Amino acid sequence: MHSSVREIPLSSEPDSSYFLRVDESGRGLAYGFQLLLSDGRHAWSGEASEAWVRQEAAELEMSTEKYVQDLREALTGEAGVHSYRFALAPAAPDGALTLTYDKVQKDISFRLGSTRLGPVTEPERIVGALLTRSLERATSLERHNRELREHNLRLRREHVRFGAELERYASGKEALEAELYARFLHVLNEKKAKMRGLRQTLEQLREAGSGEKRERAAEEAEGEAMAPPPPPPLPAVASSGGARSPGPCDDSLMDIADVAPSRKRRFRHRPGPLDAAVERAHASKSDSPAAASQQQPAASEEVEDLFEDL
Structure with missing residues (x-):
């Protein structure tokens, strides 16, 4: 059980001093508590149950947690942002008192709760x-x-x-x-x-x-400058029935002198008796194949003479 003692001022008796002791139940203030009030010569005690705590919270339209927090600040004196006022009023001729505690907020006070306290015999x-x-x-x-x-x-x-x-x-x-x-x-x-x-x-x-x-480009340019010009392209051979253009072979053939007319003119006269005797003398002196080969031009000359006659 947690208990605390504090001095509370009474609004009805500002010059008097009262001491309030609060004994909480084992599970906390929300499940009930006991109060003991004394002025040094007399003492009063009272008790509040869990149902009373919940009923007071319902009447004030507050949650139980919020009400228990404000109740703890008021009874135990824990630091809070609000102030509280206490008052004692006679409850019965037997000497019982009613302790009321109010909460002051922005110059407005409302009753937080009250507990009936009976006198203590000792x-x-x-x-x-x-x-x-x-x-x-x-x-x-x-x-x-x-x-x-x-x-x-x-x-x-x-x-x-x-x-x-x-x-x-x-x-x-x-x-x-x-x-x-x-x-x-x-x-x-x-x-x-x-x-x-x-x-x-x-x-x-x-x-x-x-x-x-x-350097490579210069060498290539120099090599191209020193290289001979390429030969001209060969002319195309004319098709059959058409005229053939002259070529280099024709030019070379044209440069050779034609000796056939002179040879023909040479053999145009007929040989005389003297020539025939000289030829026979040469033929009798030489039996070599060269003589026979020399006779072939003569035969060919005779053939050419025959063609000439024609």
């Missing part, structure tokens, strides 16, 4: 329990504050350590970036130098290739 015991609970709460809060201070000191030391490490990492990062940039420039310059060398080599190869092409 207020001294209740006051002692309130004091004990207050001391326990104070001790718990002090211990919690000490833990928070230690945690803050630890966080501060870690913050300082992290700041120093961050500065060291930042300086190392800057040094690493400078080194990487220097390496990048070195590699880039090497690549540029290599590209320039390759470009110069390519230009030299292109110039050498163009020079070889020019």
Whole structure:
């Protein structure tokens, strides 16, 4: 069971001080709670059930979660953005009181709830329990504050350590970036130098290739100039029945002198007796085949003489 103690001001008695103790049920404030109110001399106690909590939320047309949140802020004094007011009113002649708590929002207040509190027969015991609970709460809060201070000191030391490490990492990062940039420039310059060398080599190869092409073209032009002119094309042979154009063979034949007429004129006279005797003398002296071969032109001459006679 969670319990809390707080001092509440009463609107009807601004100079008085009342202490309110709230004991929640095991499952939370939404499932019911108990109230104990004391002014140091008297004490009153009351109880609210789960059904009462849900009924109050329904009457205010609020969700149960929202109503329980506002109720917790009002009764336990947890930090909130709204303010609350408390009032006590006599409920019965037996000394019972009614504790009402209102929510103030934008200068408008509406009743959040009310609980009937009956008088306690032994207020001294209740006051002692309130004091004990207050001391326990104070001790718990002090211990919690000490833990928070230690945690803050630890966080501060870690913050300082992290700041120093961050500065060291930042300086190392800057040094690493400078080194990487220097390496990048070195590699880039090497690549540029290599590209320039390759470009110069390519230009030299292109110039050498163009020079070889020019020399080859000049040699080809010189060879064409020194080469003899091609022979004229042979004339086409005329078809049968047509005139044949003269060719180089005809020109060469035309250059040869025709000796046939003179030979014919030579053998046009008839041989005399003297010539016949000379021929017989030559034939008797020579029995070689050359003599026989010399007789063949004579026979051919006689044939030509016969054709001449014709």
